[in-house]
Amino acid sequence: MLNQADTHAGYLDPILIRHRHNANDLLQILIAAQDHYGYIHSDAIDHLSGQLGLPRSKIEGVSGFYSFLHLQASGEYRVLFSDNITDRMLGNMDLMQSLCSQLWVEPGKVSEDGLLSINTTSCTGLCDQGPALLVNNIAINRLTQERVNAIGELIRERLPVSAWPAMFFAIEDNIRRRDVLLGSHPKPGSALAALLQQGAAETLQQIKISKLRGRGGAGFSTGSKWELCRDAPGEQHYVVCNADEGEPGTFKDRVLLNSYADRVFEGMTLCARIIGATRGFLYLRGEYRYLLEHLQAVLQHRRQQNLLGDAILGQADFNFDIEIHLGAGAYICGEESALIESLEGKRGTPRNRPPFPVTHGYLNQPTVVNNVETFAATCLICLQGGAWYAGIGTETSSGTKILSVSGDCERPGLYEYPFGVTVSQVLSDCGAKDTQAVQISGPSGVCIAPDEFNRRIAFEDLPTAGAFMVFDRSRDMFEVARNFVHFFKHESCGFCTPCRVGTSLLSNMMDKLSHGHGSPYDFAEIEKLNVLLQSTSHCGLGHSACNPVLDTIARFRPAYDKRLAHKEFVPAFDLDRALSQARQMTGRDDTGAHLERSHE
Amino acid sequence: MSQSNTFTLDGKTIPYSEGQTIIQAAMAAGEYIPHLCFNPEFKPHGSCKLCTVKANGRQTASCTQHPAPDMVVESDTKEINDERRTLLQMLFVEGNHFCPSCEKSGNCQLQATAYQLNMMSPHFDQFFPDRPLDASHPDYLLDFNRCILCSLCVRASRDVDGKNVFALSGRGIKSHLIVNAKSGRLADTNFSGDDKAAHVCPVGVILKKRVGFAIPIGSRSFDEQPISATPHPQGACPVGPRSNAATLPPHPTVKDA
Numbered sequence: 001m002l003n004q005a006d007t008h009a010g011y012l013d014p015i016l017i018r019h020r021h022n023a024n025d026l027l028q029i030l031i032a033a034q035d036h037y038g039y040i041h042s043d044a045i046d047h048l049s050g051q052l053g054l055p056r057s058k059i060e061g062v063s064g065f066y067s068f069l070h071l072q073a074s075g076e077y078r079v080l081f082s083d084n085i086t087d088r089m090l091g092n093m094d095l096m097q098s099l100c101s102q103l104w105v106e107p108g109k110v111s112e113d114g115l116l117s118i119n120t121t122s123c124t125g126l127c128d129q130g131p132a133l134l135v136n137n138i139a140i141n142r143l144t145q146e147r148v149n150a151i152g153e154l155i156r157e158r159l160p161v162s163a164w165p166a167m168f169f170a171i172e173d174n175i176r177r178r179d180v181l182l183g184s185h186p187k188p189g190s191a192l193a194a195l196l197q198q199g200a201a202e203t204l205q206q207i208k209i210s211k212l213r214g215r216g217g218a219g220f221s222t223g224s225k226w227e228l229c230r231d232a233p234g235e236q237h238y239v240v241c242n243a244d245e246g247e248p249g250t251f252k253d254r255v256l257l258n259s260y261a262d263r264v265f266e267g268m269t270l271c272a273r274i275i276g277a278t279r280g281f282l283y284l285r286g287e288y289r290y291l292l293e294h295l296q297a298v299l300q301h302r303r304q305q306n307l308l309g310d311a312i313l314g315q316a317d318f319n320f321d322i323e324i325h326l327g328a329g330a331y332i333c334g335e336e337s338a339l340i341e342s343l344e345g346k347r348g349t350p351r352n353r354p355p356f357p358v359t360h361g362y363l364n365q366p367t368v369v370n371n372v373e374t375f376a377a378t379c380l381i382c383l384q385g386g387a388w389y390a391g392i393g394t395e396t397s398s399g400t401k402i403l404s405v406s407g408d409c410e411r412p413g414l415y416e417y418p419f420g421v422t423v424s425q426v427l428s429d430c431g432a433k434d435t436q437a438v439q440i441s442g443p444s445g446v447c448i449a450p451d452e453f454n455r456r457i458a459f460e461d462l463p464t465a466g467a468f469m470v471f472d473r474s475r476d477m478f479e480v481a482r483n484f485v486h487f488f489k490h491e492s493c494g495f496c497t498p499c500r501v502g503t504s505l506l507s508n509m510m511d512k513l514s515h516g517h518g519s520p521y522d523f524a525e526i527e528k529l530n531v532l533l534q535s536t537s538h539c540g541l542g543h544s545a546c547n548p549v550l551d552t553i554a555r556f557r558p559a560y561d562k563r564l565a566h567k568e569f570v571p572a573f574d575l576d577r578a579l580s581q582a583r584q585m586t587g588r589d590d591t592g593a594h595l596e597r598s599h600e
Numbered sequence: 601m602s603q604s605n606t607f608t609l610d611g612k613t614i615p616y617s618e619g620q621t622i623i624q625a626a627m628a629a630g631e632y633i634p635h636l637c638f639n640p641e642f643k644p645h646g647s648c649k650l651c652t653v654k655a656n657g658r659q660t661a662s663c664t665q666h667p668a669p670d671m672v673v674e675s676d677t678k679e680i681n682d683e684r685r686t687l688l689q690m691l692f693v694e695g696n697h698f699c700p701s702c703e704k705s706g707n708c709q710l711q712a713t714a715y716q717l718n719m720m721s722p723h724f725d726q727f728f729p730d731r732p733l734d735a736s737h738p739d740y741l742l743d744f745n746r747c748i749l750c751s752l753c754v755r756a757s758r759d760v761d762g763k764n765v766f767a768l769s770g771r772g773i774k775s776h777l778i779v780n781a782k783s784g785r786l787a788d789t790n791f792s793g794d795d796k797a798a799h800v801c802p803v804g805v806i807l808k809k810r811v812g813f814a815i816p817i818g819s820r821s822f823d824e825q826p827i828s829a830t831p832h833p834q835g836a837c838p839v840g841p842r843s844n845a846a847t848l849p850p851h852p853t854v855k856d857a
Contacts, residue, residue, distance in 0.1 A: 042782055057767035057780035064769030064778075330771070347768070352646050352664045494749070494768075494775035495647050501690035504773045505724055532683050535659040536649045572725055 008044040011036045016051050023052045024363070026062055026345030030069055031286075031326050038078065038136070039070035065347040065493075067121065067329030068137060068286045075110050075117040077155045082132040084123035084248040085483040086406045086469060092131035095148045096120070102152040116155055122331055122487055123248035124287045127406030127469070128174050128413045136161050137289045140168045169290065173255045174413030177429060179400045180392060181260075181376060182416045188262040189307045191379040192269060196313060200274045204230070207378060209386025211398040216242060216334075216371035217441055217465035219397075222378065225358055225368055230275040232359040232366035239271045239280035239320075240362065240369040242339055246285055246331035247442035248487060249467030252402040253372040255414050257284070257291050260376055261298040265322060267375025269308065270382055271368055272320040280322040281362070283339050286329050295324055331491035335539055336369040338493065349495045350539040373402055373466075393419030397458040405430045407439075407470035415468075417457065424453040432470045437477055437556065442467040443484035444544035447477070447551035477556035478563060482510040484548035492541060499542030502533045506546060512572040513563045521569040523553065523560075607671035609633075609653075614667075622662035622673055623651050632828035633675050634684055634713050636691075636802055637750035638663040642759070648691075648750055650684055650713065685717045692722040694773070695729065696745035697803075703812045704804030706820025710748060712827035727773075734779070736787035739809055746803045747777050753806060757797035765791045777805070 015032045019025035029048065034040050040063055049056045063069045070078075081087070081096045096107060100118055105111040108119050126132035129141040135151070138161060147168065154164055175182055195203045208223030229237060241264060245253040256264055268280045284292065299322055302308040312318040325343055327333050333342045337351035340362050361367020377399055381389045390398045397419035403426060406412045410431030417426070427435055439447045440457070441464035448455065448462070455461050471480060489503040506529055509522055530546035537543050553560055576595040583593050606615050609626055616625035621644055623633050637648040644663040653662040654674040667673070674680065691697075691710060699705050734742040749768060754777075757765040765786075769778045781788035792798070798806055817823070821830060 046782065055764035055767070055780050056782065057764050057778055060778055061767040061769045065771045067771075347771075352661075490772065492772040494770065494772040497647070497649050497687050497690055497748075500749075500773055500775065501694045504694075504727070505690070508725065528686070532686050536652050536683060536687065538646065538649070538661075 008041060008047045012044060012047050012051070016048075021051060023054055024343075024345045026052065026054065026059065027066070027328065027342060028325055028345070030059070030063055031328055034069060037073070038076055039073050042071070062345065062347055065330065066286075066327075069328050073110060073114055075115055076158070077116040077161070078134075078136055079116060079118045079151075079155075080121035080124075080134040081118070082122075082124035082126060082130060082134070083120035083483075084127055084130075084487075085480050086127040086249065087123075087131040088479075088483060089407065089475065090131045090143075092120075092143070095131060095143050095145065098145065099148050099152055102149065103155060115158070121287075121329065122246065122491060123250075125245055125251040125254050125285070126171065127249055127251060127404065129172055130406075134287060135164075137286060138169060139171060139287065139290050141171055171254075171258070171290070172413075173259055175255065175259075175416075176405070176411050176413040177415040177417065179416040179418060180380060181373075181400055181402065182414070184380065186263075186379065186383055188266065188302065189305060189313065191266050191382040192273075192307060192313055194382050195270055195273055196315060196318075203270065203382055204274050206386035207381055210381045210389035211386075211396075212374065212377055212381060212389065213397065213459060214371055215373035215377070215401065215465070217247075217445075217463060219459045219463055222370065222374055225370070226271060226274050228358040229366045229368045234359075234365040236279065236363070236365045237272075237275045237277040238362040238365060238367040239268050239275070239277045239322075240336075240339065240343065240357075240367055241268050241280070241282045241322075241372055241375055242334060242336065242369055243288070243372050244283050244285045244327050244331075244334040244339060245288070245372070246334045246491075247444065247465050247467055248484070249404060249406055249439065249442045249469040250465055251404045251406075252414055252466045254288055254291070256372050256376055256402075257288065257295060261295055262302070263376040263379050264372050265298065265302060265308070265375075267370075267378040268322060269312065269320055270378050271370070271375065273318060275366070275368055277368075278319050278321070280320060281343055282322060282324045283327060283333070283343060284324055285327045285333075287327075289326060292324060292326065299324070330493075331487075332493045332539075332541060335541070338539075339369065340367065347493075349493050352538075371465075394456075394458050394460070396460050401457055401464065402466055403457065403464070403468045404466045405468045405470065408432060408435065408472035408475070409470045419458045420456050422454055422456055423448065423462070426457070426468060427453065427470065430470070432472070434472045435470055436473045436475060437471045437480075437552075439467065439469040439471070439480070439548075440464050442469075443487055443548050444540065445547070447480075447548060447555065449555040476559055477552045478510075478513070478559040481548040481552040482514060485510050485545070488541065488545040492545075496536070496538035496542065498533050498536045499538065499545065502529050502537075502542065503545050505529060506549065508572065510549065513560065515572075515574065515577070516563065516565045517570050517572055517574065518560075518564045519566040519569050520564065526550070526553070605667070605669050607667040607669070607673055609673045610676050614673075616667050620666070622653060622655065622665050622667050622671075624663075625667060626662070626675075633662050634716060634827075635663060636709055636713065636748060637752065639752055639800060639802075642752065642755050642800075645751060645755070648687070648748065650687055652680060652683065652687075654680065681717055685714075685719050686723075688714050688717060688719050689721075689723045691748050692719075693724045693726045695727075695747060696731065702746070702804050703807055704746070706815075706817050706823045708804055708822070709802035709827065710746075712822035712830075715822070716827050731776070734784075734786050735809075736785035737791060737809075738787070739793050740786060740791065740798060741807045741809055742777075742779070742786055743805055743807060744777060747805045748803055749775055749777070750802060752800040752802065753777070753797045756800045757791075757795060760796040763790055763795065763797070765789045765795070765797055 110117045124132050126141050131143040132141050212222040213219040310319045330348045332338045333348040335350045338348040342348040357367045403415045440462050489507040492499045492503045494500040533542045606613050614629045635651040637645045646661045646664040651662045731744040753766045757763045770776045
């Protein structure tokens with residue numbers, strides 16, 4: 001019998017050759033392999049296993065971790081509705097239901113003819129132009145009933161996604177306020193030329209003087225990070241740009257990569273020169289796959305201009321190039337050590353730290369991992385000096401910050417401000433009215449009420465990776481928190497007990513309140529879970545998973561009180577709801593198929 | 601120099617050598633810190649978090665945390681034991697653990713640790729996951745219902761047996777153990793009862809067939825003494841004197857059960 005794997009060699013071998021049969025590129029190989037059938041065929045795993053020298057269990061284990069990789073047929077058209085709270089507020093659930101009815105398919109299942117599947121996915125970073133969806137991993141924005149009807153028709157006609165109307169894929173930048181970063185347009189290569197003129201040591205000194213801190217949210221000093229990495233012994237040093245912008249409500253990196261990619265790559269190249277790296281990676285979240293061709297073209301252009309590759313700008317000892325690695329639907333890979341695991345082709349489980357990536361990163365070598373915005377900012381510092389940059393913003397938060405504003409406001413989009421701007425200033429600029437709450441820095445950040453709108457965006461007050469979601473008084477803050485809790489449950493990597501089980505327990509508790517079975521007992525349980533997750537979780541995801549609930553309980557108690565139907569504990573179990581499966585199977589929904597419910 | 605290093609564990613002075621983690625040094629000194637995914641024969645993993653302690657006031661997994669000179673480590677306190685009990689309850693409700701009917705009862709580290717920490721009930725609502733058994737292998741049974749994702753079998757098969765029979769797949773609450781076969785069945789792997797991986801499961805997932813209940817409940821490892829007094833937990837000991845699997849002669853292999 002012919003080895004079944006041979007039939008897969010045809011499309012797999014070119015992929016394997018492109019990746020030099022390097023098992024560290026497993027995730028990239030799997031993403032490319034999936035394009036052939038829309039899922040990873042079981043026989044294809046045999047071929048990959050043989051060619052890469054990896055056990056099948058490892059390949060399946062990696063595939064099973066990432067939401068966008070499938071080991072079973074998932075339809076020729078895989079439609080994923082973005083399910084951030086901002087998409088919900090714009091009616092994504094009704095639109096999804098409408099597409100499901102139109103195409104006779106249940107959410108989460110593959111249609112009987114194998115044509116399509118429809119499901120939800122975590123925030124796709126289009127909150128300023130939602131509701132959004134991904135079809136075969138390509139983003140479509142501004143969904144309306146008309147657009148959804150058209151999509152249904154296109155799928156029914158089996159038109160390839162590449163032939164769908166271009167207007168569906170017209171993603172906008174929506175830059176509303178420019179400051180030093182978004183407002184300047186230095187010539188590509190000018191920062192590199194400045195670096196070569198002043199020397200790597202002096203450039204690092206300027207970055208330290210600038211007091212630039214990481215824009216991913218944690219705020220570690222960029223200069224110190226580069227210096228620690230430069231000084232760490234290793235055979236190779238690596239530069240990694242974290243473009244796994246997964247925090248719901250954040251979309252600034254999408255715009256930076258779309259319209260300022262040269263700046264980002266130039267920042268990475270500066271870093272490479274300073275720390276002595278010859279290889280860099282941009283880890284691009286799978287949701288932004290539509291940017292890949294554009295980014296590859298920018299890289300290619302930079303190589304042609306001698307801004308990348310061998311002997312950059314004629315310096316014989318200045319060799320550096322950048323590869324783009326794609327993510328595949330895993331928020332946790334935004335955590336730097338999980339990102340490195342993913343770059344190495346593994347499951348995206350955060351590592352035990354210390355050691356930190358600056359000494360033990362990619363392939364255990366010294367590695368700088370910085371946010372997209374951080375790299376872009378280093379170009380400005382290189383050109384205009386550290387003191388100039390340090391003069392912008394506040395004493396401990398220098399420079400500017402790009403906010404991704406979405407939710408209830410007239411002008412959602414990007415707003416760049418010097419650090420120290422008040423929340424109320426941002427609200428006034430974006431045209432927010434009757435605002436009830438702002439979620440700063442996404443679900444893992446903080447939710448603030450109007451009496452705190454005089455607080456400032458800065459590391460010393462409200463640190464943020466950029467998300468700024470606005471909720472007016474018509475919104476139910478309980479549902480906001482419940483959406484975030486479901487997000488954490490979906491994105492927990494599952495490595496440690498407290499986060500893996502705790503996020504599910506928390507999600508169940510919020511559902512229990514939503515179903516009207518809540519009592520003060522459940523509040524105490526949530527508090528208890530929070531303490532446990534804070535103190536015992538393996539990484540930041542678990543540490544912050546309870547934040548949305550605690551913040552909203554503290555500030556929007558009435559939203560919870562109206563769900564506390566009981567003074568004393570009642571179980572979450574509801575016999576009538578438990579019978580829903582039986583009702584569905586028998587096709588009955590008459591009174592006889594329901595229990596008599598005393599509280600109705 | 602390294603030999604003179606000490607830290608305190610609940611007030612007791614514990615010596616440690618370079619490279620040891622807190623739990624390794626504690627165990628070497630005969631002190632018990634509750635744990636499940638840690639096994640002294642393997643590189644620490646740090647996933648179950650049962651071994652969480654307070655080191656200089658900061659909570660951390662003692663299996664992966666290295667001590668520092670004069671570090672003050674708290675372990676057997678009400679606060680930490682309360683948290684450990686909650687972690688155990690999480691593990692109990694996440695899977696399907698029915699101790700009275702489980703062959704591993706009395707030899708199970710999860711059960712014994714729950715007794716040790718006075719866990720009286722699972723507290724949370726059960727998840728009742730649907731996890732089919734794999735009885736395909738002639739000599740071994742896999743009951744995934746009891747898996748706590750400690751990955752000891754994964755590590756043993758990969759690092760000791762050089763086989764990669766086991767791996768974790770899925771993510772989050774859907775994480776699960778898989779075996780290295782296209783069919784997904786243990787019988788189609790090169791797994792053998794002689795493998796280290798066959799003998800490291802701290803709970804009742806990897807079970808030898810036809811020796812069930814050979815030692816009656818009541819006379820098993822942790823029936824005789826609590827886990828804190830048992831120097832080498834049953835799971836860590838391939839064919840140790842208390843292992844009920846070892847008390848019977850090997851059974852002739854039969855075809856697919």
